[in-house]
Amino acid sequence: MLAITCYGGVNEIGGNKIFLEDGDTRFFFDFGSPFKKRARFFGEFFSPRPGAGLLDLLETGLLPPLKGILREDLAGKDLWARFASSEQHREMSIDGVLLTHAHMDHSGYVSFLRDDIPVYSTVMTAFVSKAMQDSAPPNFEKEVCYSLPKGIKKGYLRSAGTYKPRPFAFVDVPALSEEAQDFWYSSPVRKKPLSSEAYRCAPEKIGALKFRFFPVDHSIPGAAAYAVETSAGWVAYTGDLRFHGRASYQTEAFVQEMQKLRPRILLCEGTRLKEERGPSERDVFEHCLEAVRKAQGLVIADFGARNVERLVAFYNIARETGRTFVIMGKDAYLLDVMHLASERVPSIDQFPDILIYKDFKSKISSWEAEIHRHYSGKIITAPQVREDAGRILLCFSFADMLDLVDIRPSEGTYIYSSSEVFDEEGATDMRRLSNWIAHFGLRPLGLPREAKGWEIPPAERGFHSSGHACGPDLLDLIRRINPQTLIPIHTEDPGYFIQHLRDTDIEIRLPIEGKTMVFA
Numbered sequence: 200m201l202a203i204t205c206y207g208g209v210n211e212i213g214g215n216k217i218f219l220e221d222g223d224t225r226f227f228f229d230f231g232s233p234f235k236k237r238a239r240f241f242g243e244f245f246s247p248r249p250g251a252g253l254l255d256l257l258e259t260g261l262l263p264p265l266k267g268i269l270r271e272d273l274a275g276k277d278l279w280a281r282f283a284s285s286e287q288h289r290e291m292s293i294d295g296v297l298l299t300h301a302h303m304d305h306s307g308y309v310s311f312l313r314d315d316i317p318v319y320s321t322v323m324t325a326f327v328s329k330a331m332q333d334s335a336p337p338n339f340e341k342e343v344c345y346s347l348p349k350g351i352k353k354g355y356l357r358s359a360g361t362y363k364p365r366p367f368a369f370v371d372v373p374a375l376s377e378e379a380q381d382f383w384y385s386s387p388v389r390k391k392p393l394s395s396e397a398y399r400c401a402p403e404k405i406g407a408l409k410f411r412f413f414p415v416d417h418s419i420p421g422a423a424a425y426a427v428e429t430s431a432g433w434v435a436y437t438g439d440l441r442f443h444g445r446a447s448y449q450t451e452a453f454v455q456e457m458q459k460l461r462p463r464i465l466l467c468e469g470t471r472l473k474e475e476r477g478p479s480e481r482d483v484f485e486h487c488l489e490a491v492r493k494a495q496g497l498v499i500a501d502f503g504a505r506n507v508e509r510l511v512a513f514y515n516i517a518r519e520t521g522r523t524f525v526i527m528g529k530d531a532y533l534l535d536v537m538h539l540a541s542e543r544v545p546s547i548d549q550f551p552d553i554l555i556y557k558d559f560k561s562k563i564s565s566w567e568a569e570i571h572r573h574y575s576g577k578i579i580t581a582p583q584v585r586e587d588a589g590r591i592l593l594c595f596s597f598a599d600m601l602d603l604v605d606i607r608p609s610e611g612t613y614i615y616s617s618s619e620v621f622d623e624e625g626a627t628d629m630r631r632l633s634n635w636i637a638h639f640g641l642r643p644l645g646l647p648r649e650a651k652g653w654e655i656p657p658a659e660r661g662f663h664s665s666g667h668a669c670g671p672d673l674l675d676l677i678r679r680i681n682p683q684t685l686i687p688i689h690t691e692d693p694g695y696f697i698q699h700l701r702d703t704d705i706e707i708r709l710p711i712e713g714k715t716m717v718f719a
């Protein structure tokens with residue numbers, strides 16, 4: 200008997216934690232951080248206490264109280280007695296997590312799973328996750344690839360021992376190269392080595408169930424959809440996907456394979472149901488190229504470097520407009536790692552005129568020192584950027600804003616080429632970003648403005664392309680795959696599917712968080 204329980208991603212965008220059980224096999228599709236739920240209780244500087252382990256997360260419902268799969272070392276004393284009577288409390292063991300991609304709303308809370316639970320993902324998803332963890336300050340909510348075990352000292356949980364990697368299973372490669380292995384086992388801190396736990400390559404089953412993965416187009420490389428063969432038939436899960444990026448052929452191939460499999464159940468995302476298709480990555484390239492051509496002084500492009508498609512686009516824009524492309528050290532690290540995971544991502548050496556910005560820092564991590572050493576001929580500093588501002592395209596984001604204090608640009612353009620969906624916390628960040636841009640007298644382009652209800656002025660649209668398919672594209676995908684049952688996930692508007700699929704035989708089951716759905 201097949202049973203599915205959604206512990207996250209229900210009536211919310213992200214936080215997906217979809218539990219599947221069939222016979223003796225039990226696993227999750229994704230185990231993400233629920234951003235919006237988290238923002239109800241916590242903020243940027245007000246986070247769950249690492250010293251309290253799982254307590255704050257269980258208390259606020261950010262994590263389901265599932266005994267047996269969450270980290271024992273974070274349980275502290277009497278934790279489970281406290282949550283034993285809660286409605287969702289359950290004791291379980293699992294065979295692993297099928298992780299779709301490296302966005303935190305899908306991967307983040309893997310951090311709280313026992314460190315012997317395998318995570319299945321593409322090698323790109325695993326490597327991007329590790330590079331992001333390596334290059335960020337330690338944060339117990341972001342220990343996706345390796346974690347620091349904790350023990351009780353004087354009543355509080357404190358870190359003890361050295362980093363321990365999770366046992367990953369790379370679904371898309373037969374083996375890791377030696378260089379890739381070195382990266383996988385490299386520790387961000389020299390004093391704390393990473394122990395070398397076994398990883399696996401090319402697994403075909405999770406528990407006793409056969410599964411398949413399908414690369415799909417999304418705003419981060421390595422994204423995959425999955426299908427698992429259960430006793431009730433194939434269960435397919437889209438993860439996040441779109442049809443308007445350069446890898447749209449992958450999403451198309453996924454749909455065609457699904458038509459052949461005829462899945463019993465399709466779990467489908469629904470992030471942007473009411474929006475129009477919007478600009479494609481190609482349109483974004485044209486728009487940004489035009490803007491950079493007209494720009495005077497420094498040009499700053501704000502986007503996440505994980506979006507490698509956008510990064511390559513801006514590199515080409517820099518070349519076409521005679522500007523030097525400058526990226527941050529952490530982006531250079533990420534690019535190196537992505538190239539290690541797939542030759543399709545160009546290496547830094549394949550970008551002949553790329554430079555790496557070296558910022559002021561009191562402490563430099565080992566990965567960053569290595570980047571500075573390895574690319575010593577490609578380093579650029581703040582005074583040099585200021586000197587040559589009119590011939591530079593700088594890749595920055597809000598987190599790098601203080602570097603502008605060092606650069607002191609006299610004129611320039613700030614192209615906001617990033618996600619527009621945000622909550623209250625995002626609005627606060629956006630206000631701050633606007634203030635910094637105004638402070639330096641830069642011309643904003645594509646920046647949402649508060650006066651217009653956080654809308655981008657019509658004349659400035661087309662500088663960003665979403666990572667998600669729009670409603671009509673998803674309806675088309677569902678009609679073509681034609682599953683017996685559709686379970687909407689990762690959406691605030693699941694009713695949209697009922698409304699628009701009335702003319703089909705597809706049964707639509709709206710999940711309720713923590714409630715089990717059984718399928719014969």
Ligand SMILES: [Zn+2]
Nearest residue numbers: 213302304439
């Ligand atoms: Zn997502």
Ligand SMILES: [Zn+2]
Nearest residue numbers: 300302417439
């Ligand atoms: Zn995503």
